[in-house]
Amino acid sequence: MEKRKSIHPKFVEKFREYLKSNGFKLTSERKAILEQIFAYDDHFQAEDLLVRMRQDGYSVSRATIYRTLPLLAKSGLLTEVIDAQKHSHYEHIHALQQHAHLICLRCGKIIEFREPEINALQEAVCQTHKFRPMKYRNEILGYCFECQMDEI
Amino acid sequence: MEKRKSIHPKFVEKFREYLKSNGFKLTSERKAILEQIFAYDDHFQAEDLLVRMRQDGYSVSRATIYRTLPLLAKSGLLTEVIDAQKHSHYEHIHALQQHAHLICLRCGKIIEFREPEINALQEAVCQTHKFRPMKYRNEILGYCFECQMDEI
């Protein structure tokens, strides 16, 4: 858990645009969730968000969180990461940069890394196959340095 | 569904070694599953395998299939691919080559592609982070050419 931060207006604007252009409405619940996901800089699961929001005094139901997270992902503000148990984790975008993840199978830690060359290659593959990419999954599951030390 | 094919002995040998070195036993059920996954060259889910095995006259329970698939994946003979619904799909290895996937969000089709440069870059990232990779996930979700034509 990290320090709370305020949200940049451009993110609110981006979400508002996404919703409007898809015939959805910007409700107070959606806005609260949006603000909350930018209030901290770590990875989280739907349930984490629920708990954190309740602690921070917001009142949003679990169902609404589960319904809103995919919207935020589709709007491009959130990135979904799937762990070894196939559970969804999320993180908000950092300055619109793509990045991938190393996921530790032992401690669950998620390490980010950036590799623009990989992104470029992936885009090239899509062009070759006339495939319209919506989402890139780039995850490496394995053991982080600390957990290797602890002997599996 | 494609034509049945027989399994190369080296795969049986590889699985046997994996099991032995981990204190597991090679049972007739595990061997039947191993043979079955190499009998066809397409992607499948646990349930598909169950149905197909029953059609082909094998008798293996759903539980055993669910317990065996991860063993085959860990032994390196199977690759797991996760679709948009977070369901596991599998495919047997083709001559030990790594490859990645384009997954259509509309028709569910899975297209394979090979991109050795991406693999090399991923390995480099692991080295940098002293991360011991066990499994690479390289999936691009989006729309295949045909489904783009059909207008989403």
Added chain:
DNA sequence: TTTTTTGCAAATGGTTTGCATCCTT
């Protein structure tokens, strides 16, 4: 006022598991 959204609680469904029995080694 028309359409979407919310919250609740119940349902979902791929996957996992407890346990008695069976099979490998």
Added chain:
DNA sequence: AAGGATGCAAACCATTTGCAAAAAA
């Protein structure tokens, strides 16, 4: 023998969904 494996059916549990009430446009 001894320990792992199987099959069955029940349990899991993150996520989804039906529906009536509430809010946005």
